[in-house]
Amino acid sequence: MYGLTRATTTLIAAGVAGLLIWIATQINDKSVGGFWAVYGLIAGAGLLMALSQLLGGWTKWGWPRLAITFLLTAFVPIAIASLWIVLAAEPGNGWFHRHVLSWSGDIHIRGLVNDLKEYVSVFAFGIGLVFGFSFDTTGPRPRTAVATPAATTTTRRGVLGRRRQVVTSGDGRAADEPVTRDRTAAGEDVPVSDRDRVTTTTDRS
Secondary structure, three states: OHHHHHHHHHHHHHHHHHHHHHHHHOOOOOOHHHHHHHHHHHHHHHHHHHHHHHHOOOOOOOOEEEOHHHHHHHHHHHHHHHHHHHHHOOOOOOHHHHHHHHHHHHOOOHHHHHHHHHHHHHHHHHHHHHHHHOEEEOOOOOOOOOOOOOOEEEEEEOOOOOEEEEEEOOOOOEOOOOOHHHHHHOOOOOOHHHOOOOOOOOOOO
16 A cells, blocks of 8 residues: 555655646746746756655654754755756746856856756756655654563572572562462462362352
């Protein structure tokens, strides 16, 4: 059932992600607002695909949480590099757009940035996807085991006065001490304290 649940969740998420991408194709990206709307939807599609694995039990269920180590180590560098390409592809002459292109020229990667701008949608999708991977779950809560009393070792005096070590359980009974039924079966005399009490009535007539 785990595999079926994960496959079903992934299929549904892929359908919704495809719908978001189709909606993005209906928006004009020649303006700054339309540009960010288009690639915001594409990033949302990537985020949805990552969350589908979380909801489908990829991390074995549990409450979702943000993995700070993954966020800082993986997502932040990837997001910076991807946003660099996205800002370079932004239409118009905005402040970020101009400075990204200028800084790209200063560090001699202007040609690389211009080539990667052709696939800006991939970078937008990747931003959402990796951000979704930043979430994890705590996993199912383990069942609390019932603690059994620890066995203890005590010294008892034997029949001939010799002391011997006896391992007793938490309820005070010796681990190797036979019960009354076993003693009876073996033909031993049962102590009075271990015998069953029998109440008899006398017919007085």
